[in-house]
Amino acid sequence: MVGRHAARSRRAALTALGALVLTTLPAAAAAAPPPVPGAQPGAARTVGAGQAPAQMLRAMQRDLNLTPGQATARLVNEAEAGTRAGMLRNALGDRFAGAWVSGATAAELTVATTDAADTAAIRAQGAEAAVVERGLGELRAVKEKLDAAAVRTRTPETPVWYVDVKANRVMVQATSERAASAFVKAAGIAGQGVGVRVSPDRPRVLADLVGGDAYYIDGQARCSIGFSVTKDDQQGFATAGHCGTPGATTTGFNEADQGTFEASTFPVKDMAWVGVNADWAATPDVQAEGGEKVQVAGSVEALVGASVCRSGSTTGWHCGTVQQHDTSVSYPQGTVGGLTETTVCAEPGDSGGPFVAGAQAQGTTSGGSGDCTNGGTTFYQPINPLLSDFGLTLKTTSASAGTPAPQDNAAADAWAAGRVYEAGATVSHAGLRYRCLQNHQAQGVWSPESTPALWQRV
Incomplete structure (x- = not known):
């Protein structure tokens, strides 16, 4: 179990993965290309988890009841676990049944499989194996x-x-x-x-008609800005689909004209983006506490059990954990699928606001139940499907100038910055083949050979 080993042992397991992960798998796994031996993925460094902003660490300590050291260790452990889980997912194929982290510092990674013969390979990766019935x-x-x-x-x-x-x-x-x-x-x-x-809880979307910060739709309903995005020469921001329909106009927190809903989907999905005028500039910033900001470096999806923090115009900055992905919620207005459930609290007006894990954008607030006085459950629309559906590029600290707009995922085999990749996807780059380990939108400086936390040579 990872939680019973020192950090040095966990790193050793990461380094040894390429040589060990397939050595004990049954013959049915032969179709899956074996991992190529190489250096430790260095996930924490690659996705910025080792340089978490102080505002995030303080909120994690408050909302997850952690010490400063535990908060820092948790982000590093979660990043490394995501890479290890991705490698095992690729190796196990159809036998893979999910992965999650646990423990105060998320030091324990569990990977589920439908075949007990995979247990040794999973443990060689420093994870606990759960043998289950269904993939x-x-x-x-x-x-x-x-x-x-x-x-x-x-x-x-x-x-x-x-x-x-x-x-x-x-x-x-x-x-x-x-x-x-x-x-x-x-x-x-x-x-x-x-x-x-x-449960008596009935989630509702979190827009309301109360004045305040963030942005207003057609001068009335209030929601929260999610993440800055670009499309061709247009700047804007991602937000919740239930906040406005295409063509609806927005004003900012200062009551100045801001932009227009360029596209919106709700229900089925809860996603939208607003194109802004020249008075507004896209930045990688997210509001934290006390007027301070944190910045996003990418959109690598967090595992179940990982910590996430949310910013909203009603309740500000709060943290919790991911409970499960791919959740369907039946709101009074209709059913929305593909949401992620969390323990983070939220209230009306927080809709559309950003969820982040470490330095990685996770999604935009959709709805929930409860409040930030008594606690509750909140769902978010994952950011990667939003970027892919609308052809948007996330504004990040790591995106180089001139990063191309996203392309159709099926249009080309070659890796391209701006494209959204799902775990298991394969690409070619510089004459070599790579398989994706974690869902993310490719950044200009994240080419496969330089980001072993996200790509595995095959």
Whole structure:
């Protein structure tokens, strides 16, 4: 277990991965290209986790009840775990059933597999192995049936459903067992191990009509700016789709004209972007506490169990942890899929605001339940699908001038800055082949040979 070893042992396991990860896998794994031996990925350095801003570390200490040393160690451990999990995901193929981190400093990485023969290879990577019944692909197929059923029979009594990788099953949150049973039956998945969590919570989107900071839509509803983005020569920002429809105008916190919603999707997804006028400039900044700012360096997706912090115009800067990805939420306005559930609190007006993990952009606030007095649950729209769907480039500290706009993921085999890559995707670069380890938008300085935390030579 990683949590029982010193940091030096964990680094040694990372260095040895290329030589060890496939040595004990069964013959069925032969189709998966073996990792190439090489230097330790150095994920913390690559994604900036080792240089976290003081504002983030202070908020993590407050909201996650950590010491200063634990907060710093947690970000480094989470970054390294993401790379190790990506390598094992590629090696295990269809047998991969999910990964998550745990412990106060996220020092314990667990990787689930459907084949006990993979245990030695997983442990050689410094992770704990969980042998389970269903692969991640099978679980997602079950959840997709719930998504389809929600289109036909959406009900407020079953507002949330998701893949729970830790429990190796699909979960339905409902106001009663009866409501959950009816939903499962309508989806045709009775007897497929779907779990039920009974809760009175009914998530709602977090826009409101109260004046304050951030930006206003058509002079009335208030939401929060997410991340600065660019498209060709147009600057703007990503935000929540439920905040405005295409063509809606926005004004800024200073009541000055700001921009126009260029594209918006809600429900199904909860994403939008606003193009701004020449009075506003895109920056990699995110508001933290006391008027201070943190900056984003990229959009590498955090694992389940990882720490995340959120900024919003109503409640400011708060932190928590990722509970699960690929969550579907039935709001009163319709169902939204592909969200990430967190323990971070939020309130009306925080919608559209940014979630960050270390120096990496994660997503924009969608909705939730509870508040920042008593605690609650908040969902965010992951940033990478938003960037890909709308053809946007995230404004970051690491993006070099002239970074090209994103391209169609299927349009070319060659690696390109600005394109959004999902774990498992393969590219060619400088005459070599690489496989993606973690979901992210490629930055101009993140070419595959220079970012072993994100790309594995095949």
